[in-house]
Amino acid sequence: MSRRPPRIHxxxxxxxxxxxxxVRPMAxxxxxxxxxxxxxxxxxxxxxxxxxxxESLVFDYDPADLEVxxxxxxxxxxxPPKLLKQLKRGQFSIQADxxxxxxxxxxAQLTIAEFxxxxxxxxxxxxxxxxxxxxxxxxxxxxxxxxxxxxxxxxDDVVAxxxxxxxxxxxxxxxxxxxx
Numbered sequence: 001m002s003r004r005p006p007r008i009h010x011x012x013x014x015x016x017x018x019x020x021x022x023v024r025p026m027a028x029x030x031x032x033x034x035x036x037x038x039x040x041x042x043x044x045x046x047x048x049x050x051x052x053x054x055e056s057l058v059f060d061y062d063p064a065d066l067e068v069x070x071x072x073x074x075x076x077x078x079x080p081p082k083l084l085k086q087l088k089r090g091q092f093s094i095q096a097d098x099x100x101x102x103x104x105x106x107x108a109q110l111t112i113a114e115f116x117x118x119x120x121x122x123x124x125x126x127x128x129x130x131x132x133x134x135x136x137x138x139x140x141x142x143x144x145x146x147x148x149x150x151x152x153x154x155x156d157d158v159v160a161x162x163x164x165x166x167x168x169x170x171x172x173x174x175x176x177x178x179x180x
Contacts, residue, residue, distance in 0.1 A: 070171065072148075072149050072161065072163045072171075073088070073161070073163065074149075074152065074153055074160060074161050075159075076158065076160065083159070084160050084162060087160050087162045087177055088163075090165045090175075092125075092126040092175065093126060094127065094175060095124045095126055096115075096122075096128075097128035097129070097130060097173075098111060098115040098127070098128075098129055098130065099130040100112070100130060100144050100148070101130065101132050103144065105143055105144070105147050108131070108144050112148065112152075113151075115127070115129070116157065116158075119178060120157055120179075124178070125177060125178050125180055126175065126176070126177055126178070127178065128164060128168060128169065128173050128174070128175050129148055129173065129174050130169055130172065131144040131145045131148045131173065131174065132144055132145065132172050133145070133170075133171055133172040145171075145172075149174075156179075157178050157179050158176055158177070158178060158179075159177045159178060159179055160176075161175060161176040161177065162174065162175055163175075
């Protein structure tokens, strides 16, 4: 239902004109031309980028606290302990890697065997196997991590292995040194 505006009586109109007095028309106002708006500038991103160098020097946390799980480490008998230390320090260049995430144990076992056989065939000596940290594993613990540990210890072509350095995957990956 539409409402009509109330009707104004002649007396009301006369009283209004008397109260206002003489009125003169205003000059027409021309539209002010729009100035082009400036391009947007990401001021916060610039500020964040400028703060990065200073923030990267401040360590409010212990990087060891970020690691979850036990470190893996193994050295085959007959090899010098110095070899394992070098592996743990990241002194070997990783030449190939494989990621086992989203695999079940059977698929992971087959993938590891095929990957290491291919690496040996290609003459690759240092590889990384990313098994994950098992954060979604049940009470039994990280399945793929334990499987990787057991499989590598049984293989004759594995000289040594150790959990990766934090920037290489930490306790979620293992660096493996193969026989040359």
